[in-house]
Amino acid sequence: MDLSACAVDGGGSQDPLTARAYPENAHAYRTAFERDRGRVTHARSFRRMAGKTQVFSNRYSDHFRSRLTHTLEVSQIARTVAGALGLNQELTETLALVHDIGHPPFGHAGERALDAAMREHGLIFDHNLHALRIVEHFEQRYAAHPGLNLTLGVREGIVKHSRDYKAADHPELAAYFLDQRPPLEAQLIDLADEIAYLTADIDDGLEAGILELQDVRKHVAIFDRAHTRMEQQHPRAASKLLLAGALTRMLNELTGDLIRETARRVKNAGATSLESIRRHPERFASLSPEREAERRQAKEYLHACLYVSEEILRNHKQAEEVVGGLFRDWVRNPELLPNAYFSMVARDGSPRVVADYIAGMTDSFILEHWRER
Numbered sequence: 001m002d003l004s005a006c007a008v009d010g011g012g013s014q015d016p017l018t019a020r021a022y023p024e025n026a027h028a029y030r031t032a033f034e035r036d037r038g039r040v041t042h043a044r045s046f047r048r049m050a051g052k053t054q055v056f057s058n059r060y061s062d063h064f065r066s067r068l069t070h071t072l073e074v075s076q077i078a079r080t081v082a083g084a085l086g087l088n089q090e091l092t093e094t095l096a097l098v099h100d101i102g103h104p105p106f107g108h109a110g111e112r113a114l115d116a117a118m119r120e121h122g123l124i125f126d127h128n129l130h131a132l133r134i135v136e137h138f139e140q141r142y143a144a145h146p147g148l149n150l151t152l153g154v155r156e157g158i159v160k161h162s163r164d165y166k167a168a169d170h171p172e173l174a175a176y177f178l179d180q181r182p183p184l185e186a187q188l189i190d191l192a193d194e195i196a197y198l199t200a201d202i203d204d205g206l207e208a209g210i211l212e213l214q215d216v217r218k219h220v221a222i223f224d225r226a227h228t229r230m231e232q233q234h235p236r237a238a239s240k241l242l243l244a245g246a247l248t249r250m251l252n253e254l255t256g257d258l259i260r261e262t263a264r265r266v267k268n269a270g271a272t273s274l275e276s277i278r279r280h281p282e283r284f285a286s287l288s289p290e291r292e293a294e295r296r297q298a299k300e301y302l303h304a305c306l307y308v309s310e311e312i313l314r315n316h317k318q319a320e321e322v323v324g325g326l327f328r329d330w331v332r333n334p335e336l337l338p339n340a341y342f343s344m345v346a347r348d349g350s351p352r353v354v355a356d357y358i359a360g361m362t363d364s365f366i367l368e369h370w371r372e373r
Contacts, residue, residue, distance in 0.1 A: 001263040004086035006277050008153055008183045017091075017153030017183075021136075022145035032151050033090035039148045040098045043139050049100065051362030053107040055201055055312065056208060064204045067107070070196060071100050077255055078192040082185060084259045092185040095157040099189050102131030104359040105366045106319035113323035114355055121331075121351040129170075130359055131158050138360070152176075157186035162193075180278040187285035188262065195254045198298050199247045205306045206243065213243070219301045222294040226250045257291040322370045323358060329373060330354040 009015045010033050018032035027035055040046055049068035056064040065073075075096035082092035104110040104127070115125040132155060136147040152175070159165065159173060160182040167178040181187070202223060205211035217224040226249035230242045237245075265284045271277055277284065287295055306312065330336055334350040337357060344353045358366065 001084060001259060002086040003184065003263060003266055005272050006184060006266060006274055007085075007087040008091050008185055008274060010088050010091055010151075010153065015153075017151060017156070019152045020149045021147075022149050024144075024149065031090055033088065033094055033154065036148075036150045036154045037090060037094040037097060039141075039150065040094060040101070040135075043101070043135075043141070043148060045101050045134050045139060045360065046097070048360065048362050049103070051364055052103060052105050053110070053315070053363055054197070054204075055107060055306070056204055056315075063207065065200050067100055067103055070200060071097060073196040073200060074099065074189070074193050077195055077251070078189055080255060081188050081192060081259055081262075085184070085263060087185050087188075088183075091153055091157070091183075092188065094154050095161055095186055095189050096192060098131065098135070098154065098158055099161055099193065100127070100131075101134055102127040102129070102359065104323070105361050105363045106315065106323065109316040109319035110323050113320045114327065114358060116320075117324050117327040118351055118355055121349075123351055123355075125355050125359070127359075128159055128162065130356070133356065134360075138356070153183070153185075157182060157189070161186045161189040177278065181280055181283055182278075183274060184262070184266075184277055184284060187283045188258065191258050191285055191287065192255075194295060194299075195251060195258070198254075198295065198302070199251045201302050201306060202250075202298070203243070203247055205302070208311070210306055210309045210311060213239075215305070216301070219305075220294075220298045222253060222291070222298065223247075223250050226253065254287065254291060254295065257287050258285070261286050261288045261291075322366055326366065326369060326373065327351075327354055327358060330357070 008017055010018055010031055012018070046068070049071060050066050052067035054065040054067050054070045075093050078096040079089050079093045082089045104114050106113070111125065111127055118125045135150050135155070135158065139148050140146065142149065156176045159176050165173055165178055167174060170178070202211065202216060202220070206213060206216065217227055223246060227242060227246035229249060230237070230245040234242065234245070262285050265286060266277070269280060269284070271280060271284070286292070331350045331354050334342055334345045334353065337345070337353065341353050341357045
């Protein structure tokens with residue numbers, strides 16, 4: 001399963017994907033993508049993910065995933081897949097660590113609320129594009145340049161890891177090869193993300209008492225199969241250990257399938273270089289038809305039984321009220337913004353600046369503003 005011929009090199013200054021907007025000398029002992037990984041993990045926006053909801057807010061328990069702990073789980077899966085396929089592990093890990101950095105508070109509910117508020121002004125909020133704004137402009141750590149000055153390969157992956165953008169709709173993204181597929185290192189991030197959150201959300205949903213074990217087993221075939229094997233192999237084990245083992249088996253089965261199916265598709269297409277990956281009409285990273293059907297089944301079950309549960313919907317309603325209410329307040333009265341943001345209103349317009357400000361907040365920080373309004 002060695003796809004190293006199709007991998008991003010990243011080992012020297014001759015690779016165009018290691019180029020930076022502001023040229024820098026090569027590091028003595030770290031590759032360009034290793035340096036990017038360090039820049040991401042030391043960024044304020046990375047740390048703030050600890051205070052942002054994944055599915056459950058921290059009022060339930062400190063044991064539930066935050067946006068940050070979810071990101072760390074994604075990075076482990078993604079790096080495993082990249083290593084098994086012979087891809088560039090440093091680039092893959094960096095893309096996993098940065099993939100959710102543009103999310104606003106309150107998880108996907110916060111993103112939907114912020115996007116709805118922006119659409120009232122003929123604009124949109126897209127967390128991938130906001131992540132690019134963060135690393136290019138908002139993170140201020142270096143005297144020599146604005147932003148983190150990440151490599152072109154990482155910035156392309158931020159934009160394209162989960163979807164394709166049309167050049168006609170986004171001329172500002174012209175530098176990111178919108179007419180081509182992203183490298184395999186970027187392609188696999190979205191499925192690593194899915195594998196991470198499907199298993200984690202089952203775990204957290206059961207822990208919260210919203211999901212019931214036998215109901216999950218009845219409706220999620222891959223989990224039931226994994227749980228049955230745990231019962232057969234460890235008949236005297238405590239129920240919580242059977243659950244943990246079943247979730248690990250489910251995660252491993254999906255991850256292994258992603259590795260095998262991606263390698264199979266690349267081989268069958270005769271792709272032997274990064275250029276051939278880029279020019280292929282479809283993305284290669286994929287699950288097999290059988291596992292893809294089980295992934296969809298698990299996702300549909302969670303949408304029907306967890307994401308629309310009374311507790312989660314209460315969080316969604318709060319997100320809509322808080323995000324939408326503060327957005328409207330600050331758009332009408334941008335002078336209430338911190339000076340650093342107010343100074344950008346004349347250039348970018350108050351809706352975009354307010355969205356940028358809200359998107360950077362943690363759950364607790366935006367709730368503090370809501371209480372004080």
